[in-house]
Amino acid sequence: MRLRNKPWAEEMITNHPEVIVPNPEDFKGNWQVVFGNNNPIHIEVGTGKGQFVTGMALQNPDINYIGIELYDSVIVCALEKVLEAKSPANLRLLKVNGADLNKFFNKNDVARVYLNFSDPWPKTRHAKRRLTHGDFLKLYESILVDNGEIHFKTDNRGLFEFSLISISEYGMLLKYVSLDLHANMPEDNVMTEYEQKFSAKGQPIYRLESQFITKL
Numbered sequence: 001m002r003l004r005n006k007p008w009a010e011e012m013i014t015n016h017p018e019v020i021v022p023n024p025e026d027f028k029g030n031w032q033v034v035f036g037n038n039n040p041i042h043i044e045v046g047t048g049k050g051q052f053v054t055g056m057a058l059q060n061p062d063i064n065y066i067g068i069e070l071y072d073s074v075i076v077c078a079l080e081k082v083l084e085a086k087s088p089a090n091l092r093l094l095k096v097n098g099a100d101l102n103k104f105f106n107k108n109d110v111a112r113v114y115l116n117f118s119d120p121w122p123k124t125r126h127a128k129r130r131l132t133h134g135d136f137l138k139l140y141e142s143i144l145v146d147n148g149e150i151h152f153k154t155d156n157r158g159l160f161e162f163s164l165i166s167i168s169e170y171g172m173l174l175k176y177v178s179l180d181l182h183a184n185m186p187e188d189n190v191m192t193e194y195e196q197k198f199s200a201k202g203q204p205i206y207r208l209e210s211q212f213i214t215k216l
């Protein structure tokens with residue numbers, strides 16, 4: 001993601017607390033207060049410019065979505081998208097680091113984690129930064145419901161191979177794997193910005209769904 005300095009971003013973020021939750025730690029274990037219902041919560045870590053999470057919220061009004069993005073200059077683009085979509089009631093954004101998820105969510109707060117076109121961190125010494133590294137899987141498990149799921153899409157073959165091994169070593173169940181999602185596009189697939197860009201270049205899109213297995 002190319003980052004442009006946007007000095008106005010911080011002000012725009014603070015001006016929209018109805019979309020970008022200002023103190024997310026206040027709602028740990030209590031997100032139903034934010035959404036006004038008990039519907040399941042699906043989060044996307046590394047939301048980028050927000051096309052996926054906004055599209056999903058419009059497509060599935062009975063699910064609550066939270067898009068999580070680290071950078072001001074990127075999350076403002078997601079904010080603009082959410083405002084264009086007339087701020088769906090089932091959608092919020094958090095400007096936080098995905099590595100801190102357990103500051104904002106308790107066990108059982110989240111039903112599904114989406115990871116879309118996560119930064120690949122190709123150098124071996126940076127493997128721990130990959131959002132499908134075992135340390136991150138442990139973090140997701142600590143906020144997910146029992147048998148919660150991770151859905152992952154990427155154009156990066158190396159990251160996909162790493163993720164398959166990481167998920168398998170963690171003892172998760174693989175429920176779905178595609179090495180070319182667009183060859184047989186599911187009707188309900190919502191494209192991300194990166195997915196549009198890479199598929200337009202003819203690159204295959206890899207996708208998997210995996211599930212934590214309750215340890216007895």
Ligand SMILES: C[S@@+](CC[C@H](N)C(=O)[O-])C[C@H]1O[C@@H](n2cnc3c(N)ncnc32)[C@H](O)[C@@H]1O
Nearest residue numbers: 001046047048069070097098116117192193194
């Ligand atoms: C390659 S972009 C993909 C964006 C979007 N998901 C898509 O598919 O178009 C990865 C995004 O993840 C964000 N990101 C990376 N690490 C993150 C972290 N630890 N917490 C939150 N966001 C993160 C980056 O800032 C960037 O916007």
